[in-house]
Amino acid sequence: MSAAPAFAVVDLELGSVAGVAVLGEIELATAPELSAALDDAIRRTAGPFVIDLSTVGFLDSTGIGCLIRARALLSADDRTLSLVCPPGSTRRVLEIVGVDELVAIYDTRDALTGSP
Numbered sequence: 001m002s003a004a005p006a007f008a009v010v011d012l013e014l015g016s017v018a019g020v021a022v023l024g025e026i027e028l029a030t031a032p033e034l035s036a037a038l039d040d041a042i043r044r045t046a047g048p049f050v051i052d053l054s055t056v057g058f059l060d061s062t063g064i065g066c067l068i069r070a071r072a073l074l075s076a077d078d079r080t081l082s083l084v085c086p087p088g089s090t091r092r093v094l095e096i097v098g099v100d101e102l103v104a105i106y107d108t109r110d111a112l113t114g115s116p
Contacts, residue, residue: 009037012052014113019050026056026063034063038070042079049074050112052084059090064097071103084109 007024020041026034042049051067053059071081082104085091094100106112 018045031062
């Protein structure tokens, strides 16, 4: 049995909404991989974009920079960014630095899609 990856970015299946789910910690060592994955996903999709941070256990300033950069890339094409991030330490960091004033943050994927 192999251990779960420490960090991964996987495509997110939310019907017609494009996006990715991030697994693990977002920090100095993983930020370049996250940026590359976000650039790729944004380039090959259209419309609203979602980043699911539900399983992110740690987020530092380099990770926040990745999210802000993704928002800028999407905004250049009149696309929106939404985050899925449940209450907890990662969500608190996003609120402290004001990311919640730039993008919509949802507690769950169901809250984002309006599913019961």
